[in-house]
Amino acid sequence: MSSVPHDHVIGHDDAHGHHPTGIMRWITTTNHKDIGTLYLWFSFVMFLVGGTMALTIRTELFEPGLQIVNPEFFNSLTTLHGLIMIFGAIMPAAVGFANWMIPMMIGAPDMAFARMNNWSFWLLPFAGMLLIGSLFVPGGGAAGGWTMYPPLSVQMGMGMDLTIFAIHIMGASSIMGSINIITTILNMRAPGMTLMKMPLFCWAWLITAYLLIAVMPVLAGAVTMLLTDRHFGTSFFNAAGGGDPVLFQHVFWFFGHPEVYILILPAFGIISEVIPAFSRKPLFGYASMVYALAAIAILSFLVWAHHMFTVGMPTAGLLFFMYATMLIAVPTGVKVFNWVATMWRGAITFEAPMLFALGFLFLFTLGGFTGLVLAIVPVDVQLQDTYYVVAHFHYVMVAGSLFAFFAGVYYWIPKWTGTMYDERIARVHFWSSLIAFNVAFFPMHFLGLAGMPRRIPDYSQQFTDWNMVSSIGAFWFGLSQLIFLYAVLKCIAGKGAKAPAKPWEGGTTLEWTLPSPAPYHTFETPPVVK
Amino acid sequence: MSAAGKSGERGDNGATRQRRANVRLALILASIAAAFFGGAIAARYMGGLETGMSILGFVAFVLLIFAIARNVRDR
Numbered sequence: 001m002s003s004v005p006h007d008h009v010i011g012h013d014d015a016h017g018h019h020p021t022g023i024m025r026w027i028t029t030t031n032h033k034d035i036g037t038l039y040l041w042f043s044f045v046m047f048l049v050g051g052t053m054a055l056t057i058r059t060e061l062f063e064p065g066l067q068i069v070n071p072e073f074f075n076s077l078t079t080l081h082g083l084i085m086i087f088g089a090i091m092p093a094a095v096g097f098a099n100w101m102i103p104m105m106i107g108a109p110d111m112a113f114a115r116m117n118n119w120s121f122w123l124l125p126f127a128g129m130l131l132i133g134s135l136f137v138p139g140g141g142a143a144g145g146w147t148m149y150p151p152l153s154v155q156m157g158m159g160m161d162l163t164i165f166a167i168h169i170m171g172a173s174s175i176m177g178s179i180n181i182i183t184t185i186l187n188m189r190a191p192g193m194t195l196m197k198m199p200l201f202c203w204a205w206l207i208t209a210y211l212l213i214a215v216m217p218v219l220a221g222a223v224t225m226l227l228t229d230r231h232f233g234t235s236f237f238n239a240a241g242g243g244d245p246v247l248f249q250h251v252f253w254f255f256g257h258p259e260v261y262i263l264i265l266p267a268f269g270i271i272s273e274v275i276p277a278f279s280r281k282p283l284f285g286y287a288s289m290v291y292a293l294a295a296i297a298i299l300s301f302l303v304w305a306h307h308m309f310t311v312g313m314p315t316a317g318l319l320f321f322m323y324a325t326m327l328i329a330v331p332t333g334v335k336v337f338n339w340v341a342t343m344w345r346g347a348i349t350f351e352a353p354m355l356f357a358l359g360f361l362f363l364f365t366l367g368g369f370t371g372l373v374l375a376i377v378p379v380d381v382q383l384q385d386t387y388y389v390v391a392h393f394h395y396v397m398v399a400g401s402l403f404a405f406f407a408g409v410y411y412w413i414p415k416w417t418g419t420m421y422d423e424r425i426a427r428v429h430f431w432s433s434l435i436a437f438n439v440a441f442f443p444m445h446f447l448g449l450a451g452m453p454r455r456i457p458d459y460s461q462q463f464t465d466w467n468m469v470s471s472i473g474a475f476w477f478g479l480s481q482l483i484f485l486y487a488v489l490k491c492i493a494g495k496g497a498k499a500p501a502k503p504w505e506g507g508t509t510l511e512w513t514l515p516s517p518a519p520y521h522t523f524e525t526p527p528v529v530k
Numbered sequence: 531m532s533a534a535g536k537s538g539e540r541g542d543n544g545a546t547r548q549r550r551a552n553v554r555l556a557l558i559l560a561s562i563a564a565a566f567f568g569g570a571i572a573a574r575y576m577g578g579l580e581t582g583m584s585i586l587g588f589v590a591f592v593l594l595i596f597a598i599a600r601n602v603r604d605r
Contacts, residue, residue, distance in 0.1 A: 217566035
């Protein structure tokens, strides 16, 4: 891949930019950039909703005893916080990035199925309303944890039904989105853009989309069986009728573990764009990065039972799932070492996207290590359902996915808005988030090792100090995100330096050949990639 | 990566061909999703979970190979 001269801009004017204005623009749009924007705003709103739930949980846990919410509502909060953050915040954010960037990165004029793209998005707000609305129906919201294990989920009130329908809708949206992404990438690349010339972000999303198509229907099948157990007299999971509750765990985690990679692979893709750009070097080991992504995806189907080591499996099963889980560290290690090797002897500068990428690298690796600890069966038996697990997956999901998304927003927002973000504000956002995140979540390792169980509104006195620290960190982290909102709104309002077509010297992908902001229609005549 | 000055063609024939290819691939992918959805439920009736999952995995694998191979052949 050769670099693009700074002034080499290939774009289209907006002569075809006749589109509705006002609210109808957003409801009827089939433009990938508009839909990407809708996804990103939806995910941010859901992030704030889920975050507010998290802060309520942390307020309750600030000290022992029951403070502000009753235990049933607390359980609903932990359940909906998980579901909203996973299905409402992280996944739509990743799809938002895909919508905005994939067509521009591969030289396509839009997504393959533009109308279906609109439909994929507009299903989401209704699913979100069902989820949040479930809190207000008789019996309250779903309260069995985001995993919805029976028998609790079979016995609950109407809130569980709303949650099941919400999951069906979000699943349909994800499957349609994935079909669109795979078709766009495989069929609409610009001439000369072979698969092995594609930006890593597109590769990451191609593999993620395959994962989604394979596992979202499994989740849909599981919750459909749950629904028929609840209302149509079947006994898939209802032990009273001869069903097997553990079966649900198997089916759920066959979806659930690949889902972890669905949340993190797009983040890997973003990091693989940001680190080379700010190191001013090509990505080290491009092919091995692609194969590592594929290896992670394939292995993710073989490790689901490490989430259920305590259900009573045969020793052979425990050993298989333990070693298979450890095996994932190999391709993940390849990626981490390649990112580090990319930086080696690079002309690195530390703008906000790079800071978030480095934050991701350190903290995601830490979360990966605690994952390895949890992969060891005898250790997991001790730590199952403790705060150690909560700390582990927040290091992977928040410091992993979320930090990568912040890196992606700061990296591409000049292209989206035509305005450079305020570097000072973005750096304050980074350092505040980094410190607050560790204040909030690092103490959870200690709490878990000391035996504090998760999903409880009250706890023993000896856990008080670290819970107080954690709650302070959580509020600090939450407030830090208002800085992010301010930085983004400032860009959208155009208050900042005008962004050039290629604001980052090290940016080599096709989107940087377009003017900033990117025109409404791009690459209607495909570029030829050398 | 560079975009050279000359441009490719997306004529009417090309657009129709591409649309057909898009729909074909989308149907293959949708059939994988349908197989997994129905299969996850059907597997419960087929006795062992492992049997059902193995069959599903094999079907999906064949479909994926088909989809990828067709794409590779086209290039």
